[in-house]
Amino acid sequence: MRLLTHNMLACNVKGVVNGYPLRLEAEVVAERPADFNADFLRHIFARIDWKAFVGAARSLPEEHAVADLPEDAEPSMLASEDFLRRFHHALLELHVEKGALVCPETGRRFAIDKGIPNMLLNEDEV
Amino acid sequence: MWFLCVFFHRLLDYRRPEVESLAELFGHLEWKLTENFHVDSPFHFVSLPSEEIARKIAKRSILVKGIYELWGHGSNHQELEEAIKLFPEERKIPYLSSDSTFRIIVDSFGKVISFEEQNKRINGLSYIPFKGRVDLRNPDHKFWLMETDDYGTNNGLPRVVQKKVFFGREIGAADRKLLPTYQLKSRGYLGPTAMDAEMAFLMANQGLAQPGKLVYDPFVGTGSILVAAAHFGAMTMGADIDIRVVRDGRGPNCNIWSNFKQYGLPPPISLLRADNNLPPWRQGLGEVFDAIICDPPYGVRAGGRKSGGRKLMKGTVDPYTVPEDKKADHIPSTAAYCLAECVHDLLDLAAKMLVMGGRLVFFYPVVRDEGSGDPQYPEHPCFAMAAACEQILSFRYSRHLLTMVKTAAYTEELAESARLKHREFKENHLKWMEDGNLHSAVFSPADAQQPPPAGWPERELKPKYRGSMCRLITFD
Numbered sequence: 001m002r003l004l005t006h007n008m009l010a011c012n013v014k015g016v017v018n019g020y021p022l023r024l025e026a027e028v029v030a031e032r033p034a035d036f037n038a039d040f041l042r043h044i045f046a047r048i049d050w051k052a053f054v055g056a057a058r059s060l061p062e063e064h065a066v067a068d069l070p071e072d073a074e075p076s077m078l079a080s081e082d083f084l085r086r087f088h089h090a091l092l093e094l095h096v097e098k099g100a101l102v103c104p105e106t107g108r109r110f111a112i113d114k115g116i117p118n119m120l121l122n123e124d125e126v
Numbered sequence: 127m128w129f130l131c132v133f134f135h136r137l138l139d140y141r142r143p144e145v146e147s148l149a150e151l152f153g154h155l156e157w158k159l160t161e162n163f164h165v166d167s168p169f170h171f172v173s174l175p176s177e178e179i180a181r182k183i184a185k186r187s188i189l190v191k192g193i194y195e196l197w198g199h200g201s202n203h204q205e206l207e208e209a210i211k212l213f214p215e216e217r218k219i220p221y222l223s224s225d226s227t228f229r230i231i232v233d234s235f236g237k238v239i240s241f242e243e244q245n246k247r248i249n250g251l252s253y254i255p256f257k258g259r260v261d262l263r264n265p266d267h268k269f270w271l272m273e274t275d276d277y278g279t280n281n282g283l284p285r286v287v288q289k290k291v292f293f294g295r296e297i298g299a300a301d302r303k304l305l306p307t308y309q310l311k312s313r314g315y316l317g318p319t320a321m322d323a324e325m326a327f328l329m330a331n332q333g334l335a336q337p338g339k340l341v342y343d344p345f346v347g348t349g350s351i352l353v354a355a356a357h358f359g360a361m362t363m364g365a366d367i368d369i370r371v372v373r374d375g376r377g378p379n380c381n382i383w384s385n386f387k388q389y390g391l392p393p394p395i396s397l398l399r400a401d402n403n404l405p406p407w408r409q410g411l412g413e414v415f416d417a418i419i420c421d422p423p424y425g426v427r428a429g430g431r432k433s434g435g436r437k438l439m440k441g442t443v444d445p446y447t448v449p450e451d452k453k454a455d456h457i458p459s460t461a462a463y464c465l466a467e468c469v470h471d472l473l474d475l476a477a478k479m480l481v482m483g484g485r486l487v488f489f490y491p492v493v494r495d496e497g498s499g500d501p502q503y504p505e506h507p508c509f510a511m512a513a514a515c516e517q518i519l520s521f522r523y524s525r526h527l528l529t530m531v532k533t534a535a536y537t538e539e540l541a542e543s544a545r546l547k548h549r550e551f552k553e554n555h556l557k558w559m560e561d562g563n564l565h566s567a568v569f570s571p572a573d574a575q576q577p578p579p580a581g582w583p584e585r586e587l588k589p590k591y592r593g594s595m596c597r598l599i600t601f602d
Contacts, residue, residue, distance in 0.1 A: 005396040010408035020408040035392055039338035040361055047414045092395070116373040118399045119406040122458045124447040126404060126434040 001096045001117050006056050007048055009117065011103035011110070013125040021052035022101035022110070029064040034092040041087055042078050048091075057090045066090045128158070129180050130196040130294050131172040132272065134189050134302075135235070138166045140328055141189045143513035143529065145172065147332050148186055153179040160199075162287040168235055169274065169292065171196075177297055184298030186358075188305075188327045194270060194294030206291045207253055221295055222254070227261035230269045236277035236286065247271055251293075268296040307389070308353065314388055315380045317348040317371065321421055325517075325527075326354035332513065332529045333417035333487045335360035340395070342415045344402045344475065345430075347371055349382040349394070351419050356391040360416075365400040367431050367460065372399050402471050403432035403463060403548075413481040422472060424465045424491045425564050426523070432467075434552075435459030464558045465491070467551040469504050474544040477508035477536045485512070486530045491564055492516075493523050501526065508534045522568045 011019030057066035149155035158171040198209030308323035337359035346364025375381025423430035
């Protein structure tokens, strides 16, 4: 699971109001290079919740944690190749292979196994 | 600029929509049909802004046999010769020069021309001053002599009223070599409903998959649709309710990821386990996908499932709760997911999450009842139908590939009515399951149906011919 996916997901258990952002508990993280596509990054930037993105990137285990992302980002930064590279790396090249996504309101844990977040709800949660 | 567009004689309903979609990517188009020709004939005229655009469309397509600069046509070879002689010299000469290589291909529709006869036809073109050298393998210019003749009524195919001969220079043609490369029988990880490669490419073309675009499949299965989208350079994302399919596959080297690796394609941006009935996307994520392309489970070959199984079944203690100590390893039960609800959820999701102008491409099953008129397709205030292409699967039902374009923004009122509908489906689960049961309509014994009128040979009612004529014949 990449940080892009983390940025899109929320806890949708019945009755939960503030199910976002999910706390990322990463146990195993892998880094794999991905093709750089500036157009895609510019397109997806508008859809990213930057605060949650930076929070997740910093919360990764020490050796993978991303510290060089600005606290706030605005579209004008997309003109900078350097910014795009860092954005690309954090968004698409870090994979949480094992861990969990935890609901900030209820503490419900959604397991991540073999890189796949399991967002299916139990019968009493729908 | 008008070109002759000749199609492969298959998936007739899908041919014009594919070229129309690709024209969306590269330029505007207009159609014209040869006089007396039926729309299911392979010979069409298409107007495109330039030769370059025509080449791009032809090369990316799956069903275009060729797009040609027409040098002449007529109802016999005499007329063809006159037409070619009238075609402006300055447009012919650059392709006939002595420093170029060329090849002439003789092709026919509805009949076979013997090898000797083909040579005779080629020699008959001696009035065209070809100065170049013949190269059969890799010519600079390919010329096509194509003809169609009356082959009688064949399998319900409309008759050719008039013999026609075309001669043209090839601008571009579909790369059908893709199909053996991507054929399912050599793919590592397959499921029972993996999408056939040709159809998956057509779906990706309908969805305008291209680099920098994000394509989502909420019923990803073994990823066969996303593989086609990734081939055209799109970023892909998939979800499935079955965790075995999406996470495990058949082992570490036989799963969705390995299917992408097999063709050297970039892996999906994201795969997750989620329920299309209760999608886990955050509030305010908004318009993030450029296309949603999928083959929803409609209960004929594979049934859909949704969350909340035991709770929706009768006879369980209400409210159903999972004991605290069992929560960690609990495997949630799922309930059957009827087609109407599935399509409702899909349209709502697409309306919410597609960018403006983004495309929803999906298969919709239709029971081929006699006299039921035109099929009723799902509708949504945010979408306009761009194409509906039928593929007949059995005597009883067909699937229609629907291409819908998002033309209006998702509003709070739409969200509210979707919420109410969601509750209605949940509260009347069993009723909806019975109403929308396609499986029984498709597989119930034949004798439960109306017997054919006396004297009718039973199988003649629905001709096997698989084009739009079929609907006319069936429902007239």
